[in-house]
Amino acid sequence: MGFYYEKVIRPILFRTDPEKAHDLGVTALDYLGKLSLLCRWLESCNLVRSDKPVEAFGIQFPNAVGLAAGMDKNGRFYRTAPALGFGHVEIGTITRLQQPGNERPRIFRFPDNAAIINRMGFNNEGAEAVAKRLKSTLGKKKSRVPLGINIGKSKVVPLDQAVEDYLGSFNLLVDYADYITLNVSSPNTQGLRELQQKSNLDTLLGELAGTNRGRSRKLGIKPTPLLLKIAPDLTYREIDSILECIDRWKLDGIIATNTTITRPGSFANLKEPGGLSGPPLHHRAVEIVNYISRRTEGKLPIIGVGGIHDAATAGAMMDNGACLVQVYTGMIYHGPFIAKDLAKATGSRYSSWF
Numbered sequence: 001m002g003f004y005y006e007k008v009i010r011p012i013l014f015r016t017d018p019e020k021a022h023d024l025g026v027t028a029l030d031y032l033g034k035l036s037l038l039c040r041w042l043e044s045c046n047l048v049r050s051d052k053p054v055e056a057f058g059i060q061f062p063n064a065v066g067l068a069a070g071m072d073k074n075g076r077f078y079r080t081a082p083a084l085g086f087g088h089v090e091i092g093t094i095t096r097l098q099q100p101g102n103e104r105p106r107i108f109r110f111p112d113n114a115a116i117i118n119r120m121g122f123n124n125e126g127a128e129a130v131a132k133r134l135k136s137t138l139g140k141k142k143s144r145v146p147l148g149i150n151i152g153k154s155k156v157v158p159l160d161q162a163v164e165d166y167l168g169s170f171n172l173l174v175d176y177a178d179y180i181t182l183n184v185s186s187p188n189t190q191g192l193r194e195l196q197q198k199s200n201l202d203t204l205l206g207e208l209a210g211t212n213r214g215r216s217r218k219l220g221i222k223p224t225p226l227l228l229k230i231a232p233d234l235t236y237r238e239i240d241s242i243l244e245c246i247d248r249w250k251l252d253g254i255i256a257t258n259t260t261i262t263r264p265g266s267f268a269n270l271k272e273p274g275g276l277s278g279p280p281l282h283h284r285a286v287e288i289v290n291y292i293s294r295r296t297e298g299k300l301p302i303i304g305v306g307g308i309h310d311a312a313t314a315g316a317m318m319d320n321g322a323c324l325v326q327v328y329t330g331m332i333y334h335g336p337f338i339a340k341d342l343a344k345a346t347g348s349r350y351s352s353w354f
């Protein structure tokens, strides 16, 4: 299937503007999601299920491979994810307010490196509209594979009002989420990464963790797992202070990493601003996963993301401490069924995380 995609479909798609190709893909997957019998059949063919599911932050995942945030920003095709073989799917980033994102063009392909630079800027329909969609497509049912909802700061909201903005999205979306990711690491929203600094992060995590626990007490249910997604461009000292905040507020896990603003190797002289993803990010993302795993003695569940595109790169993430992995750019270059191959390859590395 991957061979067919790379030889036939990719050359056609890559003649199209990257964002148009993306929108075309989202629309196709959205339609596919409405054909539930076909989806069930595809799921039975593609969703690799281990005898022993992966367990992390109290959730069972059929396999270790998920779809990273950014592909399904508005929750339009999360229902199709298991049919493609993904063991979980993270939608978003969703902001409290609807916003158009940055000026186009804002996605750039680099086929020689199988990489992408994007500066989308959280283009999305806003938390209310996405909550409405999830209510109508999900209702009170659970998604067929765990559904992560990734939330970020609205562009027009100043940094000192970020907490209320995140809380607004959290309150609207939490009912539909198996886990919530707080994205403080996109390079394309001005000032967002400052939320990774200790005093800002402490306030943000404290408020969200408190609200989450309050809700769970009120409803008599377990708190929804809260994860933090971090940048690859942090120093180890900065990562240490993030880990302290995570420990203080008892967050359930960490996602490492988002795209990088550095320009390694052949990208050194490139002037295109935005976040770089794909293989050039892989080494740094694995280093960070390894560092976090050692610092937390393997006790904090880590979702490893960055440049995963084959068995070796997925395996490297897991060998260095990730319990789950996610893919974005690899799917653009290797096709929508990449998850099946990766899930088979990571199957022997399953372990339990609580």
Ligand SMILES: Cc1cc2nc3c(=O)[nH]c(=O)nc-3n(C[C@H](O)[C@H](O)[C@H](O)COP(=O)(O)O)c2cc1C
Pocket: 068, 069, 070, 071, 073, 092, 093, 107, 116, 118, 120, 122, 150, 183, 186, 229, 257, 258, 259, 276, 277, 278, 279, 281, 305, 306, 307, 308, 326, 327, 328, 329, 330
């Ligand atoms: C076009 C594009 C849009 C993205 N949008 C988001 C986003 O909205 N929220 C987020 O947390 N990450 C976003 N990401 C980052 C990915 O989720 C992932 O962390 C990063 O691309 C590294 O993984 P990869 O090398 O497999 O792509 C985006 C990535 C790309 C390429």
